Amino acid sequence: MNSIPGNPDLSFDLEKIRADFPILSRKVHNKPLVYFDNAATTQKPQVVIDTLVEYYSGMNSNVHRGVHYLSVEATSAFEGAREKVRAFVNASSTEEIIFTRGCTEAINLIANSWGGDNINSGDEILISAIEHHSNLVPWQMLCEVRHAKLIVCPVLADGSIDLEVLAGLMSSKTRLLAITHISNTLGTINPVKEITKLAHEKGIVVLIDGAQAMSHLKVNVRDIGCDFYTFSAHKVYGPMGIGGLYGKKDILTAMRPYQGGGEMIKNVTFEKTTFNDLPYKFEAGTPNVSGALGFGAALDYISRIGLDRISAWENELLRYATERFSADPLIKIIGNAPQKSSLISFLIGNIHPYDAGTIIDQFGIAVRTGTHCTQPLMNSLGIPGTIRASFAFYNTKEEIDRLMEAIVKVEELFL
Ligand code: PMP
Numbered sequence: 001m002n003s004i005p006g007n008p009d010l011s012f013d014l015e016k017i018r019a020d021f022p023i024l025s026r027k028v029h030n031k032p033l034v035y036f037d038n039a040a041t042t043q044k045p046q047v048v049i050d051t052l053v054e055y056y057s058g059m060n061s062n063v064h065r066g067v068h069y070l071s072v073e074a075t076s077a078f079e080g081a082r083e084k085v086r087a088f089v090n091a092s093s094t095e096e097i098i099f100t101r102g103c104t105e106a107i108n109l110i111a112n113s114w115g116g117d118n119i120n121s122g123d124e125i126l127i128s129a130i131e132h133h134s135n136l137v138p139w140q141m142l143c144e145v146r147h148a149k150l151i152v153c154p155v156l157a158d159g160s161i162d163l164e165v166l167a168g169l170m171s172s173k174t175r176l177l178a179i180t181h182i183s184n185t186l187g188t189i190n191p192v193k194e195i196t197k198l199a200h201e202k203g204i205v206v207l208i209d210g211a212q213a214m215s216h217l218k219v220n221v222r223d224i225g226c227d228f229y230t231f232s233a234h235k236v237y238g239p240m241g242i243g244g245l246y247g248k249k250d251i252l253t254a255m256r257p258y259q260g261g262g263e264m265i266k267n268v269t270f271e272k273t274t275f276n277d278l279p280y281k282f283e284a285g286t287p288n289v290s291g292a293l294g295f296g297a298a299l300d301y302i303s304r305i306g307l308d309r310i311s312a313w314e315n316e317l318l319r320y321a322t323e324r325f326s327a328d329p330l331i332k333i334i335g336n337a338p339q340k341s342s343l344i345s346f347l348i349g350n351i352h353p354y355d356a357g358t359i360i361d362q363f364g365i366a367v368r369t370g371t372h373c374t375q376p377l378m379n380s381l382g383i384p385g386t387i388r389a390s391f392a393f394y395n396t397k398e399e400i401d402r403l404m405e406a407i408v409k410v411e412e413l414f415l
Helices: 014-019 048-059 069-089 103-116 139-148 163-168 191-202 249-255 289-305 307-326 353-362 373-382 396-414
Strands: 097-100 124-128 149-153 174-180 207-210 226-234 244-248 265-268 273-275 331-334 343-348 369-370 386-390
Touching: 014 249, 048 069, 048 103, 048 289, 069 097, 069 289, 097 103, 103 139, 103 174, 103 207, 103 226, 103 244, 124 139, 124 207, 139 149, 149 373, 174 191, 191 207, 244 249, 307 331, 307 396, 343 396, 353 369, 353 386
Parallel strands: 124 149, 124 174, 174 207, 207 226
Antiparallel strands: 097 244, 226 244, 265 273, 331 343, 343 386, 369 386
């Protein structure tokens, strides 16, 4: 059992959980793998892998097309997965859940479809300085085409956002606020409900990039009140190549389709096409059915464990790692927001992150090194990048100890 100080009710059988993830028993460089790159992608439990295999070995068929048995079965499983996503984020209806290739495609869908109709010359789109390129570049591209302006809210030295500064940047020209729920680079958890309220008071549409949040904390889109919320299954223990977006029904209804093709139509003549109802209007072509089923299995899996248990252990891992890192005067932690998710970005003395990462890898430890798709943030911090250790609920304190041993080795070699 893991131990949650002050809250034993939230503990769980860590060894049993680890056994659910086949890759965790793998060796790398002849050492047991320590996987600390969970912010890039999470590992998959056996139930998710089984779901993919079972789909292709027993159910494979196209959805929403045929009356034959397999197609009906696959359609029902696919729509069942949509319902799981709806329930997980607490959307009102499955009409508000659109499957995409992932968070990036979800944001591009909104930029193209909503943005194309609602952003005009002179308008402003507001983002923060800690956005992932996925929640920056699509808006930059849109601004260029529509002659609009991208406004960037700076962050405080600890990586958090000053809400007064953010509110001060919301002008009568601001049409959209696109902001991350959790920073993949600094771990900052933004107060998205409060932020949404501030924006809505000024009539600004709000998109929350939830790529990093769904696996760590309970997401409730109705409570947040946002207009759009985007996510990727592979960051939530599900397969790659599937994710999606939540959008409020009235906004989605008013939006034009993103792509044309099969599935998104009601009636087609050479002269004119009428579009399908929600959510299919935004899902042109054959969807990633196996991925959706795997996504549903992943959400079931973490729901069985419970997000309260998951976040309690991840917070304990963060506390432990922060304590151990802080005891080493050569380590500089980048990002100390009071509300922080279970990742630590850091530098060791003046050692380049790539050099450090290469040595750490020799210990069988997977950490991410580089700019983490937040190049402007790194530029503003005046650093070439960071080393990032991002923890999931299957990680252990012993693994953090092993990372510390590797860091000491890096220091011996380079300093
Ligand atoms: N936003 C954030 C905060 C992310 O961390 C990521 C993935 N690193 C994305 C968006 C993009 O997600 P994906 O690559 O799965 O589309």
